[in-house]
Amino acid sequence: MHTGAEILVKALERENVEMVFSYPGGANLEILDYLKKSSIKTVLVRHEQGAAHEASGYARITGKPGVCLVTSGPGATNLVTGIAAASMDSIPLIAITGQVATSMVGTDAFQEVDVTGITDPITKHNYLIKDVNAVAQTVKEAFYVASAGRPGPVVLDFPRDVAKASSKIKEVASIDLRGYKPNLKGHTGQIKQVIRLLAEAKRPLILAGGGILGSESWDELRQLAESQQTPVANTLMGLSSISLDHPLALGLAGVHGLPAANLAIQRADLLVGLGTRFSDRLSCDVEGFAPNAKIIHIDVDPAEIGKNLRVDIPLVGDLKIVLNQILEKLEPVQHQEWLAEIAQLKAVKAPACRAEGLSPITVMESLAKVLPAQAIVTTDVGQHQLWAAQRLSHRRPRGFISSGGLGAMGYGIPAAIGAQMACPKDLVVAVTGDGSFQMGLPELGTAKEQKLPIKILLLNNSYLGMVKQLQDFYCGQRYAAVQFTDNPDFGCLMKAYGGSHYLVTREEDLSQALADFLADPGMAVLEARVAYEENVLPMVLGGNCLSQMEGIEENL
Amino acid sequence: MKHTFAVLVENSPGVLSKVAGLFSRRGFNIESLVVSETEDSSTSRMTIVVEGDNRVLEQVGKQLNKQVDVIKVNDITNEETVERQLCLIRVSADQSTRQEVLQITEVFRCRVVDIGRKSLIVEATGDEAKMQAIIRSLWPFGIMELVRTGKVAMVRGERNKGK
Numbered sequence: 001m002h003t004g005a006e007i008l009v010k011a012l013e014r015e016n017v018e019m020v021f022s023y024p025g026g027a028n029l030e031i032l033d034y035l036k037k038s039s040i041k042t043v044l045v046r047h048e049q050g051a052a053h054e055a056s057g058y059a060r061i062t063g064k065p066g067v068c069l070v071t072s073g074p075g076a077t078n079l080v081t082g083i084a085a086a087s088m089d090s091i092p093l094i095a096i097t098g099q100v101a102t103s104m105v106g107t108d109a110f111q112e113v114d115v116t117g118i119t120d121p122i123t124k125h126n127y128l129i130k131d132v133n134a135v136a137q138t139v140k141e142a143f144y145v146a147s148a149g150r151p152g153p154v155v156l157d158f159p160r161d162v163a164k165a166s167s168k169i170k171e172v173a174s175i176d177l178r179g180y181k182p183n184l185k186g187h188t189g190q191i192k193q194v195i196r197l198l199a200e201a202k203r204p205l206i207l208a209g210g211g212i213l214g215s216e217s218w219d220e221l222r223q224l225a226e227s228q229q230t231p232v233a234n235t236l237m238g239l240s241s242i243s244l245d246h247p248l249a250l251g252l253a254g255v256h257g258l259p260a261a262n263l264a265i266q267r268a269d270l271l272v273g274l275g276t277r278f279s280d281r282l283s284c285d286v287e288g289f290a291p292n293a294k295i296i297h298i299d300v301d302p303a304e305i306g307k308n309l310r311v312d313i314p315l316v317g318d319l320k321i322v323l324n325q326i327l328e329k330l331e332p333v334q335h336q337e338w339l340a341e342i343a344q345l346k347a348v349k350a351p352a353c354r355a356e357g358l359s360p361i362t363v364m365e366s367l368a369k370v371l372p373a374q375a376i377v378t379t380d381v382g383q384h385q386l387w388a389a390q391r392l393s394h395r396r397p398r399g400f401i402s403s404g405g406l407g408a409m410g411y412g413i414p415a416a417i418g419a420q421m422a423c424p425k426d427l428v429v430a431v432t433g434d435g436s437f438q439m440g441l442p443e444l445g446t447a448k449e450q451k452l453p454i455k456i457l458l459l460n461n462s463y464l465g466m467v468k469q470l471q472d473f474y475c476g477q478r479y480a481a482v483q484f485t486d487n488p489d490f491g492c493l494m495k496a497y498g499g500s501h502y503l504v505t506r507e508e509d510l511s512q513a514l515a516d517f518l519a520d521p522g523m524a525v526l527e528a529r530v531a532y533e534e535n536v537l538p539m540v541l542g543g544n545c546l547s548q549m550e551g552i553e554e555n556l
Numbered sequence: 557m558k559h560t561f562a563v564l565v566e567n568s569p570g571v572l573s574k575v576a577g578l579f580s581r582r583g584f585n586i587e588s589l590v591v592s593e594t595e596d597s598s599t600s601r602m603t604i605v606v607e608g609d610n611r612v613l614e615q616v617g618k619q620l621n622k623q624v625d626v627i628k629v630n631d632i633t634n635e636e637t638v639e640r641q642l643c644l645i646r647v648s649a650d651q652s653t654r655q656e657v658l659q660i661t662e663v664f665r666c667r668v669v670d671i672g673r674k675s676l677i678v679e680a681t682g683d684e685a686k687m688q689a690i691i692r693s694l695w696p697f698g699i700m701e702l703v704r705t706g707k708v709a710m711v712r713g714e715r716n717k718g719k
Contacts, residue, residue: 116570120577125624128570145624179566180624303618306611 025071027098052082057418088405149182211275380436588706
C-alpha cells in the first residue's frame with residue numbers, strides 16, 4: 001500500500017517531471033516529503049507567484065508542462081496571477097495546491113480557500129482530488145489536458161487526508177476523455193480552400209501567433225512562407241517563430257507593431273492567421289482590421305475562430321499537422337511586386353524621439369547586436385518589453401518569453417529562472433524595467449540559491465514608463481502615480497543577492513558595459529539609466545486602425 | 557433570438573458551477589437552466605435557454621464544447637422537440653371566484669394540488685406558450701406566488717444517444 005502523496009509523486013515521475021517549483025506549507029507536507037525521496041528536483045522559491053511564473057518559463061522553453069506545488073489558502077491564491085498568465089498565453093502548467101482535509105472543506109478552516117472555484121475561469125481544467133484511488137489516473141489526465149490541443153494550465157487541488165490515505169498503485173488506463181477530444185487533423189475540404197486562396201492571392205500575408213511555438217511548427221511556417229513568397233508578421237506571442245533576420249519576416253504587429261507589419265496587414269488581400277487569437281492588442285479597431293483581405297484562420301481551438309474577427313476560411317487543427325497537409329499540396333509561387341512594396345515598407349523604421357541622455361532604444365538596439373543567436377530572452381511588462389519585441393532578432397524558436405495576454409509585471413525574473421533551470425548552459429537575459437523588476441525581486445533569492453547566472457538588463461528611468469506613456473497620450477501629460485522619486489540602490493541590492501551590478505549612463509560606455517555584463521560568469525544586472533521621455537512608437541491609439549500609427553506618417 | 561441547448565455533461569461535482577461561471581464571465585444571458593441526472597448515472601443533462609445573436613450563440617456552443625466536463629452540445633432550437641416546463645401557481649380563490657378558477661384549470665388541463673380557504677395551488681405543465689396563457693388567465697384573480705422550473709426538452713423520433 002502507498003500513500004496518496006507517494007502515488008502523486010510517482011505519477012509525476014512517470015510524466016518525466018524533472019523539477020517542481022515549490023513553496024511549502026501545512027497542507028503539502030506529505031507531498032514534499034516524498035518529493036525529497038524521488039528523482040524530481042524540488043526548487044524552493046521565495047513567493048508562490050514566482051513558482052507559477054518559473055514553471056511557465058520552464059514550459060515555454062522546453063515545450064513540456066511546468067509543474068509548481070504550493071500549500072493551501074494563501075499559497076494557492078498567490079499562484080493565481082501565474083495561472084492566469086499561463087491561461088492567457090496557452091502555456092502547459094500543472095499547479096498542485098495542498099488543500100485542507102476533505103472533512104474540513106467548506107468550514108472556512110485555517111488556510112482554506114475554494115481553489116477550484118477561484119481557478120475555474122483561469123484554468124483549462126481543474127480537479128479537487130477526493131479519492132486516493134483516483135490520484136494516479138487524475139494526474140495522468142491532468143498532464144494530457146494541459147498539453148493536448150491548445151495547451152493551458154491545470155490545477156490539482158490535493159487535500160491533506162488524501163495525501164495521507166493509502167491505496168494500491170494501480171495501472172493507469174490510457175486517457176480517453178469523452179468530453180475532450182481535440183481535432184488535430186485539418187478538414188481536407190477546407191485545406192483545398194486554403195490552397196485555392198493562396199494560389200489566387202496577389203498580396204498574401206501570414207500572421208504567425210503563439211500557436212506556431214506551441215505546436216513546434218516553426219519549420220513548416222518557414223517553408224510555407226518561402227514556397228509562397230509570403231511575408232510573415234508576428235503577434236507578440238508569435239515572436240521567435242521566425243527569425244527577424246529572415247528576409248520575409250516583418251516582426252511585431254499590433255498596437256506597437258512595426259510599420260511594415262501593420263501596413264502589410266492593412267494592404268494584404270489575403271491574411272493567413274496561424275495560432276493567434278486576433279486579440280485586441282493586435283487588431284486594434286476590428287472593423288478596420290485588414291480591410292482588403294480575405295481571412296484564413298487556422299487554430300486548434302475552434303472557439304477562437306470567429307470569436308474576435310469575421311473569418312472567411314476557418315480551419316481547425318494542430319498547426320504542425322495542418323501545415324504539413326497544406327505543404328504537401330502547395331505549388332511554389334512568386335509575388336515580386338508585393339515583396340517590392342514590402343521592402344519599401346520595411347525601410348520605414350519605428351521612430352524614436354531620442355530624448356536627451358541615454359535612450360532605452362539605443363540600449364535595446366545595442367543588445368540586439370551582441371546577443372548570441374541561441375540566447376533566451378525573457379521580459380517583464382511595459383515599454384522595455386515592447387522595445388525588446390520590436391528590436392531583438394528572435395532567432396531561437398521559443399527564445400522570447402514574455403507575458404502577452406495577461407501582461408503580468410513581475411513575470412520576467414521568475415520566467416528567466418525557469419528557463420535557466422531548464423537550459424543551464426544557455427545564456428538567459430531578462431529584460432526588465434525598474435517597475436517590473438521590483439515586482440519580481442523575491443525570486444532573486446531563488447536565483448542566488450540555485451546559482452543561476454541569469455543576466456538582467458534593467459532599463460531604469462524611475463518611471464512606470466508605459467503608464468506614463470498612456471498619460472502622455474490620454475491624460476494631457478498629467479502624470480499620476482507613475483514616478484518613482486526615490487528608487488532603491490540596485491547596486492546594493494545586487495550585492496545583497498551576490499550578483500554583479502554594472503551601471504551605464506552614457507551611450508559611449510554602452511558597448512563595453514554590455515560586453516562585461518554578458519561575459520559575467522554569475523548573476524548580473526546591467527542597469528541602464530535611461531531617459532524617461534522616450535515612448536514606444538509607433539502606437540495605435542484607442543479606436544484607430546493599424547494604419548493610423550502615432551509617429552508614422554499615414555498614407556505612406 | 558432565444559436558443560435551446562441540450563448539453564450532456566459529466567455528472568461530477570463542480571460541473572454546474574463551471575458551466576454557470578462560463579455564462580456569467582463571457583456575458584451570455586441564461587434565460588433558464590435545468591440540470592438533472594440522465595438514464596446513465598455518470599452523466600447529467602442540462603437544458604439551457606440562451607438569448608443572443610448568432611455570433612453569441614456560436615460562441616456559447618464552442619465555449620461549452622471546450623469544457624472538459626462537457627461531453628456533447630446540441631443546439632436543438634430548430635429541431636422538432638417535445639418541451640415541457642412545470643409551474644406551481646398559488647392563486648387567490650375565495651367562495652365567489654373558486655368555481656371560475658377551477659374551470660380555467662380544467663380548460664388548461666392543470667391539476668389543483670392544494671386547496672386553502674382563500675387560495676388554490678395549481679400545477680401546470682406544458683410548453684412556454686401554454687405557461688404564458690395560464691398565467692395570463694389566472695392573473696385577474698390574483699397570483700399570490702409562482703414558481704417555475706426551466707424548460708426541459710427532447711428531440712422527437714428515433715435518436716442515437718448523445719455520446
